[in-house]
Amino acid sequence: MLINGQPGDSIDASDRGLAYGDGLYRTLEAHYGQPLLWRWQWQRLAADCASLHLPCPDEALLLAEIAQVAGTLPRAVVKIVLTRGSGQRGYAMPATCTATRIVSATAWGGYPAERAEHGVAVRWCDTRLAIQPLLAGIKHLNRLENVFARSEWHDPAIAEGLMLDMDGTVVEGTMSNLFIVRGGELFTPLLDRCGVSGAMRACVLQLAANLGIPVREVRLQPEDVLAADEAFVCNSLAGIWPLRQLDGRQWLAWPLTRRLQQALLTICCASAIRR
Amino acid sequence: MLINGQPGDSIDASDRGLAYGDGLYRTLEAHYGQPLLWRWQWQRLAADCASLHLPCPDEALLLAEIAQVAGTLPRAVVKIVLTRGSGQRGYAMPATCTATRIVSATAWGGYPAERAEHGVAVRWCDTRLAIQPLLAGIKHLNRLENVFARSEWHDPAIAEGLMLDMDGTVVEGTMSNLFIVRGGELFTPLLDRCGVSGAMRACVLQLAANLGIPVREVRLQPEDVLAADEAFVCNSLAGIWPLRQLDGRQWLAWPLTRRLQQALLTICCASAIRR
Numbered sequence: 001m002l003i004n005g006q007p008g009d010s011i012d013a014s015d016r017g018l019a020y021g022d023g024l025y026r027t028l029e030a031h032y033g034q035p036l037l038w039r040w041q042w043q044r045l046a047a048d049c050a051s052l053h054l055p056c057p058d059e060a061l062l063l064a065e066i067a068q069v070a071g072t073l074p075r076a077v078v079k080i081v082l083t084r085g086s087g088q089r090g091y092a093m094p095a096t097c098t099a100t101r102i103v104s105a106t107a108w109g110g111y112p113a114e115r116a117e118h119g120v121a122v123r124w125c126d127t128r129l130a131i132q133p134l135l136a137g138i139k140h141l142n143r144l145e146n147v148f149a150r151s152e153w154h155d156p157a158i159a160e161g162l163m164l165d166m167d168g169t170v171v172e173g174t175m176s177n178l179f180i181v182r183g184g185e186l187f188t189p190l191l192d193r194c195g196v197s198g199a200m201r202a203c204v205l206q207l208a209a210n211l212g213i214p215v216r217e218v219r220l221q222p223e224d225v226l227a228a229d230e231a232f233v234c235n236s237l238a239g240i241w242p243l244r245q246l247d248g249r250q251w252l253a254w255p256l257t258r259r260l261q262q263a264l265l266t267i268c269c270a271s272a273i274r275r
Numbered sequence: 276m277l278i279n280g281q282p283g284d285s286i287d288a289s290d291r292g293l294a295y296g297d298g299l300y301r302t303l304e305a306h307y308g309q310p311l312l313w314r315w316q317w318q319r320l321a322a323d324c325a326s327l328h329l330p331c332p333d334e335a336l337l338l339a340e341i342a343q344v345a346g347t348l349p350r351a352v353v354k355i356v357l358t359r360g361s362g363q364r365g366y367a368m369p370a371t372c373t374a375t376r377i378v379s380a381t382a383w384g385g386y387p388a389e390r391a392e393h394g395v396a397v398r399w400c401d402t403r404l405a406i407q408p409l410l411a412g413i414k415h416l417n418r419l420e421n422v423f424a425r426s427e428w429h430d431p432a433i434a435e436g437l438m439l440d441m442d443g444t445v446v447e448g449t450m451s452n453l454f455i456v457r458g459g460e461l462f463t464p465l466l467d468r469c470g471v472s473g474a475m476r477a478c479v480l481q482l483a484a485n486l487g488i489p490v491r492e493v494r495l496q497p498e499d500v501l502a503a504d505e506a507f508v509c510n511s512l513a514g515i516w517p518l519r520q521l522d523g524r525q526w527l528a529w530p531l532t533r534r535l536q537q538a539l540l541t542i543c544c545a546s547a548i549r550r
Contacts, residue, residue: 151328
């Protein structure tokens, strides 16, 4: 783990990341220190820095730090955390901010392959996402809703929980974004009121465009998901997991999802080779 | 500063308090290590622990730690932070949780006395509070809304900003609770959908009861505040600040607020002497 570029494992207890969740993070996969799908990770990181008025670190510096912490690991989870650093007491953003940058890596064997192959069982969460356009899409450090949602079940057969917002609209999974397929088109929830706009979501949107698959960002109702021809959740560590089971509904084939999985595999390999 | 009872100034960078804002805090005033209005602080702390499913620390232990960090300071701000500690990756609350407990003190001269004497100018914030009943009232570590709201103005003549929720209902100040007076009665926003239920708010409710002043928790509209006979904001460090100016409205006398300030002074003195 590197804290502002120095080896370490602790941060100042007065850091605003702890005090207020005043910061953001990203989680990604790296092979021997090479981050997968970096282009989308970086785009989302930079966008979130802008939204939070946080200084964005230099891209080359981040890549060097990822290489440093994960370089010896064949497969690692890398986590980047950026906070507004330590400041005077009080909520106001300091006029000058010395951000805290944490880059860490953990060896990781990946999720069980059958999730991507045979699909996953998911559930509806009772925990609702509050509607807050100001913070919508940002992968910020205010994640208590996700903590409560993910704590609703302990059954390891359930891979993910889907969350609705306060209006009952479907938004995302607790740690993933959601897509559905209907009539050969892709639909994914608009994230203008809440939810996290994940790097893998951005990548899937690009893959769909490359494949000529129409995609629309819309407000989805739970019945839209249940009526879908196919559905999947995705994130940077999981890749794409087809939905096999939800609330009595079963899906057994995912032809369009398979095309996206294949395209993702291709782009990941290209990304790994190119770097 | 004490971290889990040991002198220190840093925490594990993998703490869930940093990762997810998974914890809570309290800020209070102490004189030579004796916390003011501890009864209300403790009640709120214990309630928030229960709401977040966090183990509540022993009261005597906390008091001893406050005495240890602030014992030599005539007047101090004490901050208590409790988090769900470090755990395995992922949002789910760990089955067994070793909480992180941070108790720190800073010498502090108090706010300028004229704020309580002559009242304060406040403003409306544009930043709205999201409606999230699950977290309403809790002084948790997910405070980005407060950070954005408090960053809206830099004019030191404005002491506080008042926040509305997504429905336009008045909830609180960025760092305080709000009360208004109308026809000899006190009204304060219901905090069942968002907002922080402060220790000073609880204390004021008790003081009003002691004085035989009727109080109601209601949904207040901005026009209710502007039409009020008196209004004040309060928190554990500020005490009670009468509103002098808001959005063109001026208040010049605060007879009922003065009675509450007097009662607060009495109870603080009694509390300081008794301990």
